[in-house]
Amino acid sequence: MNQRSPRRPRREPPPPGLLVVDKPAGWTSHDVVGKVRGLVGTRKVGHAGTLDPMATGVLVLGVERATKLLGHLALDTKTYLATIRLGVETTTDDAEGEPTATADARAVTDAAVVDGIAALTGDIAQVPSSVSAIKVDGKRAYERARAGEEVELEARPVHVARFDVLETRRQDATVDLDVVVDCSSGTYVRALARDLGRALGVGGHLTALRRTRVGPFTLAHARDLETLGAEADGEAGRASLSLDLDAAVGTAFPRRDVDAGGADDLAHGRPLPTTGTAGTTGVFGPDGHVIGLVADDDGRARPVLVLAPAG
Incomplete structure (x- = not known):
């Protein structure tokens, strides 16, 4: 056996x-x-x-x-460190694509770069890269683009709070710009590189991208x-x-501490007295542990998410 x-x-x-x-x-x-x-x-x-x-x-x-x-x-604000290469456009607006056009960027001045960046800072209408994850008729744009389809995406409003050049490196016929970008969610840094290059008349694409902050x-x-x-x-x-x-909620949301009665109410999905603040608030019980998230609505702080249900 x-x-x-x-x-x-x-x-x-x-x-x-x-x-x-x-x-x-x-x-x-x-x-x-x-x-x-x-x-x-x-x-x-x-x-x-x-x-x-x-x-x-x-x-x-x-x-x-x-x-x-x-x-x-x-997570609607983000910070990136990036490198933009002026003088070459690619199919994907980044280094993973094939070059589609080249130009001599040696004549591009630092002042012209500053002016080009200024036009791409603040509230702008941006056309996303054709290889973005945006859906077109139920299919990702990058899937259509990589299948050889022509992808036309509409411009979308985005906000670029900061777009600064940290270092400029000139080599042969190209110019590399190390930049820092603070922007809203939905902003494509690849598209900023593309649009800056086009505005300067030499084309551009992204060669490196590092996200240093999300919210x-x-x-x-x-x-x-x-x-x-x-x-x-x-x-x-x-x-x-x-x-x-507990630390995640405390980092991401304003904190509100409640007594045992308030903790029990929220754990059972009952509303609390208004917080008086806009947006979502994290609620913590008398033991210091998070109970859930609330948001003011019609004079009450109503549950958005209960993380520690009763029992």
Whole structure:
């Protein structure tokens, strides 16, 4: 009679929270999610704010119950460090595409660059890159473009709060600009590179892109996959989070503390007295742990998300 092998003890799921990853170049955001699922020991991992494969930097992941937070995080402002090459246009507006036009950029002056950047700062109407993830008739624009279709996207309003040149490097017939960009969600830095090059009459594309901030989350919160892998191989057996659920809510939202009665009301989905503040507020119980998120509506602070339900 065959004996059954002993059943392995069931592994406890990780605590809920956020993991801010410094995404490496060449990885899709989905690749990172798949890797992190193994490193933290759960399939309940999701990401907010997709990064292109060529880009590096801040990618915010939710783990366990914190995946519910992702749709409520205020990630509408972002900061990038980028390199723009003047003198070459490409099919994708970045270094992954094929060159479509070249021009001698040596005559482009620093003053002309400043004027070109000024025109792309503030509230602008931007036509996204044809290889963006925007859907056209139910299909991603980049899927249509890579299939050889002509993709025409409409201009969209975006806000560029800062667009500054950090360093200029002139070599042969091209000019490389290291820039920093603070912008609203939905802004394509690739499109800024394209439009700056066209405005200067020499074409342009993006050769490097690094996201340093998404909303309140920065590279100071981020951890690279190598470090996370070493943790998972260590004594703990899994990678630790950047922020537990309490710290994540406390970082991302204004905080409101309530007594036991208020905590019980929110845990049961009942509204609280108005907060008097715009937007979403994180509510914490008398034990210091988060109960959920509320937002003022019709004179009451109504539940947006309950993270610690009754019982």
